[in-house]
Amino acid sequence: xxxxxxxxxxxxxxxxxxxxxxxxxxxxxxxxxxxxxxxxxxxxxxxxxxxxxxxxxxxxxxxxxxxxxxxxxxxxxxxxxxxxxxxxxxxxxxxxxxxxxxxxxxxxxxxxxxxxxxxxx
Numbered sequence: 739x740x741x742x743x744x745x746x747x748x749x750x751x752x753x754x755x756x757x758x759x760x761x762x763x764x765x766x767x768x769x770x771x772x773x774x775x776x777x778x779x780x781x782x783x784x785x786x787x788x789x790x791x792x793x794x795x796x797x798x799x800x801x802x803x804x805x806x807x808x809x810x811x812x813x814x815x816x817x818x819x820x821x822x823x824x825x826x827x828x829x830x831x832x833x834x835x836x837x838x839x840x841x842x843x844x845x846x847x848x849x850x851x852x853x854x855x856x857x858x859x
Contacts, residue, residue: 785791790798
C-alpha cells in the first residue's frame with residue numbers, strides 16, 4: 739500500500755534488481771553414443787521406411803525401388819530414361835572434335851559490317 743501511496747504522490751516506487759542465477763543452457767554436441775531416433779522423435783519414420791511396420795507393428799507392403807512417387811508432383815523433367823546415367827558417360831565419353839579454325843579477318847569484316855540501303859537476301 740505504501741508503494742501505491744508514493745506513486746500517487748509523484749514519487750517513484752522502489753525497484754529491486756534480482757539477478758538470475760540459473761545456469762545458461764548450452765546445447766550439447768551430438769555424439770554417436772546418443773539415441774538420435776528418440777532425441778529427434780524419428781521412431782514413426784524409422785518404423786515406416788526402414789522396418790516397414792505400421793503403428794500396430796504389422797508389416798507394410800514393400801516400397802517401390804524408385805523415387806518417382808516422391809517427385810511426381812514437382813514441375814519439370816523428372817523421368818530418367820535408360821542410358822542417361824553417369825556410368826554411360828564414363829564408359830563411352832563424348833567424341834572429341836578437332837579445333838575450330840578461326841575465320842580470316844576479311845570474312846569477319848564482311849560478316850559484321852552493314853552497308854547503306856536495303857538488307858540483301
